[in-house]
Amino acid sequence: xxxxxxxxxxxxxxxxxxxxxxxxxxxxxxxxxxxxxxxxxxxxxxxxxxxxxxxxxxxxxxxxxxxxxxxxxxxxxxxxxxxxxxxxxxxxxxxxxxxxxxxxxxxxxxxxxxxxxxxxxxxxxxxxxxxxxxxxxxxxxxxxxxxxxxxxxxxxxxxxxxxxxxxxxxxxxxxxxxxxxxxxxxxxxxxxxxxxxxxxxxxxxxxxxxxxxxxxxxxxxxxxxxxxxxxxxxxxxxxxxxxxxxxxxxxxxxxxxxxxxxxxxxxxxxxxxxxxxxxxxxxxxx
Numbered sequence: 001x002x003x004x005x006x007x008x009x010x011x012x013x014x015x016x017x018x019x020x021x022x023x024x025x026x027x028x029x030x031x032x033x034x035x036x037x038x039x040x041x042x043x044x045x046x047x048x049x050x051x052x053x054x055x056x057x058x059x060x061x062x063x064x065x066x067x068x069x070x071x072x073x074x075x076x077x078x079x080x081x082x083x084x085x086x087x088x089x090x091x092x093x094x095x096x097x098x099x100x101x102x103x104x105x106x107x108x109x110x111x112x113x114x115x116x117x118x119x120x121x122x123x124x125x126x127x128x129x130x131x132x133x134x135x136x137x138x139x140x141x142x143x144x145x146x147x148x149x150x151x152x153x154x155x156x157x158x159x160x161x162x163x164x165x166x167x168x169x170x171x172x173x174x175x176x177x178x179x180x181x182x183x184x185x186x187x188x189x190x191x192x193x194x195x196x197x198x199x200x201x202x203x204x205x206x207x208x209x210x211x212x213x214x215x216x217x218x219x220x221x222x223x224x225x226x227x228x229x230x231x232x233x234x235x236x237x238x239x240x241x242x243x244x245x246x247x248x249x250x251x252x253x254x255x256x257x258x259x260x261x262x263x264x265x266x267x268x269x270x271x272x273x274x275x276x277x278x279x280x281x282x283x284x285x286x
Contacts, residue, residue, distance in 0.1 A: 017061055018058070022061070026049075028278075029149045031281060053149055059095045059102060060121065067129055109156045110159060119148075127142060139199075146176040150169045163231060174215050175274055181198075182263050184200040185200045188201055209258035216251045232285070242276050247273050
């Protein structure tokens with residue numbers, strides 16, 4: 001049954017946006033600004049940065065559902081687009097409007113911020129339209145979008161990518177690719193049937209598990225660098241050490257058992273050390 005009342009329409013739009021994801025990206029930009037300055041950023045770049053991340057992420061979410069509509073008619077028929085709550089024409093207009101708002105907010109910060117926003121948005125849109133089926137390249141595209149808010153935040157307030165921000169962005173990038181590769185182990189049957197060339201599909205679950213673990217452990221090794229360089233304090237080291245223990249444990253787990261069930265657990269649990277690492281980034285200057 002298709003619902004077309006104003007309440008259902010509004011809820012459909014909200015569901016399309018995935019506001020929690022959008023808020024998380026906005027928070028990442030705020031964290032990037034805070035780390036780059038070592039203090040609370042001015043209100044203008046803070047709000048404009050959050051608006052940029054929120055709007056462009058929301059637009060990307062709509063584009064993702066737009067391209068997935070045929071698959072969702074089978075796998076998720078209650079989603080806003082396949083259910084008819086929101087039309088494809090409305091979704092396209094919404095995506096364009098959100099992109100305009102996000103890019104305008106970036107332009108109001110600086111030209112450099114606008115260029116980064118355009119690049120990040122292009123990667124995200126390309127992933128939705130074509131990147132998903134490329135497998136590992138798609139994983140890299142997703143991880144790039146996770147890492148870039150830190151860079152955007154730094155450029156927004158100091159017009160440069162600080163050493164600390166560069167390291168934190170790379171840490172996020174490595175951990176995110178590891179999580180995406182792990183997700184490929186979970187989805188191997190479905191991905192194979194859809195022609196999605198993940199590492200798990202092309203090389204097998206064991207090879208994917210080895211790659212995921214190596215990426216997690218690379219992030220662990222890199223996490224010591226800010227303290228070793230003297231650009232992060234002991235509080236950062238103490239907290240990131242907890243995240244590192246989590247990533248090491250997850251690496252051991254996926255190497256020992258690369259079944260779909262365990263890969264799903266590892267993928268979900270990876271969010272915990274990622275969150276702890278984010279907190280350590282925030283407190284790196286303390």
